[in-house]
Amino acid sequence: MNKELLLKNLRNVPDFPVKGIQFKDVSTLFKNPECLRMAVDELYEMYKDKGITKVVGIESRGFVVGAALAYKLGAGFVMCRKPGKLPAETRSRSFMKEYGEDSIEIHTDAIDKEDVVLLHDDLLATGGSMKAVMDLVNEFCPQKIYINFIIELRIEGLIGREQFPKEVEITRLLEI
Ligand code: AMP
Numbered sequence: 097m098n099k100e101l102l103l104k105n106l107r108n109v110p111d112f113p114v115k116g117i118q119f120k121d122v123s124t125l126f127k128n129p130e131c132l133r134m135a136v137d138e139l140y141e142m143y144k145d146k147g148i149t150k151v152v153g154i155e156s157r158g159f160v161v162g163a164a165l166a167y168k169l170g171a172g173f174v175m176c177r178k179p180g181k182l183p184a185e186t187r188s189r190s191f192m193k194e195y196g197e198d199s200i201e202i203h204t205d206a207i208d209k210e211d212v213v214l215l216h217d218d219l220l221a222t223g224g225s226m227k228a229v230m231d232l233v234n235e236f237c238p239q240k241i242y243i244n245f246i247i248e249l250r251i252e253g254l255i256g257r258e259q260f261p262k263e264v265e266i267t268r269l270l271e272i
Pocket of ligand 1: 118120121192193217218221222223225249
């Protein structure tokens with residue numbers, strides 16, 4: 097994988113959505129055909145032998161690579177969405193983000209006990225949103241949960257990885 101190419105195509109937007117946040121904009125990475133393919137192919141190589149049956153993507157940037165990866169793995173794709181977006185019965189969790197509070201929902205019939213699940217999002221900051229999704233998915237008692245991000249932010253004061261139990265395998269393509 098060409099990390100430099102991915103980094104070169106990642107846009108940094110200062111003070112978005114609030115002052116002081118350096119927003120890592122993956123839209124510039126997704127719009128580049130080579131970067132999009134490279135990200136999906138690299139993740140496929142990382143997870144192809146793990147027996148993944150469902151990829152769970154977090155709205156909305158987690159849908160892009162998550163769905164492409166699910167297709168390539170021969171797995172199903174599950175959407176974790178913002179409140180009020182999913183039409184059927186849901187489970188919900190609230191969490192704190194790098195900038196404000198939010199909550200996330202999943203359909204109550206999204207995961208089965210037999211599933212091996214890969215949770216995917218574009219970026220790990222405080223880990224609050226992914227931890228909420230992991231807790232939600234854990235309620236379904238799947239066989240195993242893996243976690244992946246495209247980017248792991250390493251900024252002083254962010255506790256990202258520490259939110260998760262040591263036994264949960266967490267991977268990322270880029271660390272910045
Ligand atoms: P967190 O729950 O704090 O780990 O935040 C991760 C979620 O918020 C991901 O869905 C990201 O898309 C978004 N996010 C948080 N901070 C940033 C940032 N600095 N740049 C881009 N996205 C961010």
